[in-house]
Amino acid sequence: MDWFTGFFDWMAALPPVWAYLTLFAVAYGENIVPPIPGDMVVVFGGYLAGIGKLNLLACIGLSTVGGAIGFMTMYAVGYRVGKAVTTSDRYSWLPQNGFEKARRWMNRYGYGVVAANRFLSGARSVISLTVGMAEMSLWKTAWWSTVSSAVWCALITYAGFTVGENWEIIAVYLRAYGRIVIGVLLFGGLAYVLYRYRDRIFEEDDARPGA
Numbered sequence: 001m002d003w004f005t006g007f008f009d010w011m012a013a014l015p016p017v018w019a020y021l022t023l024f025a026v027a028y029g030e031n032i033v034p035p036i037p038g039d040m041v042v043v044f045g046g047y048l049a050g051i052g053k054l055n056l057l058a059c060i061g062l063s064t065v066g067g068a069i070g071f072m073t074m075y076a077v078g079y080r081v082g083k084a085v086t087t088s089d090r091y092s093w094l095p096q097n098g099f100e101k102a103r104r105w106m107n108r109y110g111y112g113v114v115a116a117n118r119f120l121s122g123a124r125s126v127i128s129l130t131v132g133m134a135e136m137s138l139w140k141t142a143w144w145s146t147v148s149s150a151v152w153c154a155l156i157t158y159a160g161f162t163v164g165e166n167w168e169i170i171a172v173y174l175r176a177y178g179r180i181v182i183g184v185l186l187f188g189g190l191a192y193v194l195y196r197y198r199d200r201i202f203e204e205d206d207a208r209p210g211a
Contacts, residue, residue, distance in 0.1 A: 008044055016054055019045070023059060024066040027153070031070025034125050038067070040171045042153055046160025047167035060150070060157045067118065067149035071128045072142055078132020110136055114144040118152035 011022055023045045030038030042063045049056040110131055117127045131141055160167045 011041070011044065012048060012053070019048065019054055020058060020062055024062040027063040027066030028070040028073075031067065031074055031124055031128065037171075038063075039121070039156055043156050043160035043167055043170045046157035046162075047164060049157070050161040050164050056157065056161055060154050063153040063157065064146065064150045067153060068142070068146040071117065071124065071145040071149070074125055074128035075132035075138075075141055075145075078129035079135060080132075081129070082133035082135055110134060111140055111144050114141055115148050117145060118148040 011019055014022065023041060026036060026038050026041040030036040042059070045054060045059040045063065046056070048054040049059050113127055114131055114136075117124050120127065128145075156170065159170045163170060
């Protein structure tokens with residue numbers, strides 16, 4: 001937190017219009033470069049609104065739009081990568097059947113993941129890339145990513161607005177929450193891989209002559 005103190009002091013000293021632009025840019029950038037502490041800056045924007053320097057609704061709106069556009073930027077990157085994988089001979093060595101199966105799965109269940117993406121700290125960029133590679137509907141993805149961004153940004157902005165000078169406590173909780181989410185996702189991914197590996201072993205055993 002000490003490392004960011006200079007940044008927050010700088011942001012607090014900005015004229016409102018530049019503070020708003022900073023909030024938008026950081027909310028956008030965290031989707032492109034995940035180490036950017038976008039949520040902390042959004043919370044700080046709520047604090048600035050609480051002391052009357054910024055407007056609460058403007059902070060929520062700008063961080064929502066910035067986050068949604070950032071998500072859709074990575075969606076576009078994933079979309080282009082997905083197209084290249086399925087149409088270019090350069091990637092013919094990749095398991096096309098597996099890729100197609102993953103794409104069908106994402107198109108069936110993936111909008112729930114998009115709707116939850118803002119609550120999955122540390123996985124947002126991966127989700128947006130994956131959704132793009134699966135060539136999911138542009139408009140549905142844009143809608144659900146915007147809804148997700150709006151709900152999350154409203155919650156953490158209002159939290160910063162409410163706690164005032166104790167806004168750093170929210171940042172501490174967000175970091176702990178992010179670690180828990182990443183841990184759960186890693187554990188879930190490992191469990192899924194082991195589950196699929198076990199099923200493949202069983203299928204190979206069943207396919208052997210005399211089994």
